[in-house]
Amino acid sequence: MDSLLNGFLQAFDLILHLDPALxxxxxxxxxxxxxxxxxxxAIGLPSGALLGLKRFxxxxxxxxxxxxxxxxPPVVVGLFVYILxxxxxxxxxxxxxxxxxxxxxxxTILALPIVAALCHSAIVxxxxxxxxxxxxxxxxxxxxxxxxxxxxxxGIFSAVIAAFGRVMAEVGAILIVGGNIAGYTRVMTxxxxxxxxxxxxxxxxxxxxxxxxISFTINAVLHRIQKKGMVRAx
Amino acid sequence: xxxxxxHIRKEYAGRTVLKDCSCVFNGSGAYVLxxxxxxxxxxxxxxxxxxxxxxxxxxxxxxxxxxLIHGLSLRRRMTLVLPRxxxxxxxxxxxxxxxxxxxxxxxxxxxxxxxxxxxxxxxxHKKKQHALTLSSGETQRLGIARALAIGPExxxxxxxxxSVDEENTAIIEEVIRMMKKEGTTTVIMTTHDKDQAERLADxxxxxxxxxxxxxxx
Numbered sequence: 001m002d003s004l005l006n007g008f009l010q011a012f013d014l015i016l017h018l019d020p021a022l023x024x025x026x027x028x029x030x031x032x033x034x035x036x037x038x039x040x041x042a043i044g045l046p047s048g049a050l051l052g053l054k055r056f057x058x059x060x061x062x063x064x065x066x067x068x069x070x071x072x073p074p075v076v077v078g079l080f081v082y083i084l085x086x087x088x089x090x091x092x093x094x095x096x097x098x099x100x101x102x103x104x105x106x107x108t109i110l111a112l113p114i115v116a117a118l119c120h121s122a123i124v125x126x127x128x129x130x131x132x133x134x135x136x137x138x139x140x141x142x143x144x145x146x147x148x149x150x151x152x153x154x155g156i157f158s159a160v161i162a163a164f165g166r167v168m169a170e171v172g173a174i175l176i177v178g179g180n181i182a183g184y185t186r187v188m189t190x191x192x193x194x195x196x197x198x199x200x201x202x203x204x205x206x207x208x209x210x211x212x213x214i215s216f217t218i219n220a221v222l223h224r225i226q227k228k229g230m231v232r233a234x
Numbered sequence: 235x236x237x238x239x240x241h242i243r244k245e246y247a248g249r250t251v252l253k254d255c256s257c258v259f260n261g262s263g264a265y266v267l268x269x270x271x272x273x274x275x276x277x278x279x280x281x282x283x284x285x286x287x288x289x290x291x292x293x294x295x296x297x298x299x300x301x302l303i304h305g306l307s308l309r310r311r312m313t314l315v316l317p318r319x320x321x322x323x324x325x326x327x328x329x330x331x332x333x334x335x336x337x338x339x340x341x342x343x344x345x346x347x348x349x350x351x352x353x354x355x356x357x358x359h360k361k362k363q364h365a366l367t368l369s370s371g372e373t374q375r376l377g378i379a380r381a382l383a384i385g386p387e388x389x390x391x392x393x394x395x396x397s398v399d400e401e402n403t404a405i406i407e408e409v410i411r412m413m414k415k416e417g418t419t420t421v422i423m424t425t426h427d428k429d430q431a432e433r434l435a436d437x438x439x440x441x442x443x444x445x446x447x448x449x450x451x
Contacts, residue, residue: 138336138337
């Protein structure tokens, strides 16, 4: 019990004194997950819109697949990216294994189906009368599509934030492809795992508190966005 | 702009909604189309406003002696106010500005026209309000303001007062009267209210069995 209390006290000390090691780890986490999220959104939003707005052969299969991939186990993604990037793998020549780039690739794969599937559902839930209204007001086909995406914007923000929550908290994939190298690929979740193993709880607890705070902020923002999207006449 | 619909036919899933609809809409005035529920009034308006294609028949639009080609620029000279308005999840202002934005109008012109349209339907004071918080009567008026902003030569109104109280109905009727007086817009509307039809119509049209008949009021 004493060690736990001590751990908490020292954790607060680290946070309050802006410990450089602690903040280095935090920034790398944000950088890796933020980059993965940017790429996943750049690909996932148009894909989700395509799935929601266009009719093409294999569309139902594509939707079911994307929905299934939302639940991809991170360790499996880690394994898959590891094989791709390992020296003997097809992309081994790029020398990316055990680098932040490898971690970004793995987290992009985890975030992409979440962004695509949730964007798709946000877009298909837009009332069809919106497209008609846009059309009656003189919109071109592309402007109609933009009107629908604009209408789904709160759902799209939620999708992006949900994906961010998932990759920030993820440990399996980045541990495998990043290797948890101090000062290079060590991020919050992998540090917590390592420090816990070592029995030195201060840093682990400090990072745990920060991670929880980030999670809390994400959820608070998500909740606000969802509330804003639900404005309806009383 | 003059419009001619001849021998319009439309089927949905094997059911013939419009059998043989022919009608001429001359430059101005108000045409009121009446008929039982499900007789095809809405479908006819959607076809005339180029929102849907007929299975058969001709639609011609004339500007003096020049026939106009079907396409975006023709579509933008008229508009249909849907019975369910289709309010965009944003401010009243943004809703009314939409039709002007898609036409690429400059912000200055845009603001002036939005203000004017909102004033006409009596929603000027609600400009900044979220459009989804309007009452159903106000929502219907918002739909009309959105249409007025783009200055249509033909304005189709599909049951503009169907789910609206007396006060809002009076405001909407007043707007239609004003447009009749200005004479730059042809108003083509549907209603179930016989008295309203007689109050507003220059030409009364009846639709039964997929055919349109004209009666002088």
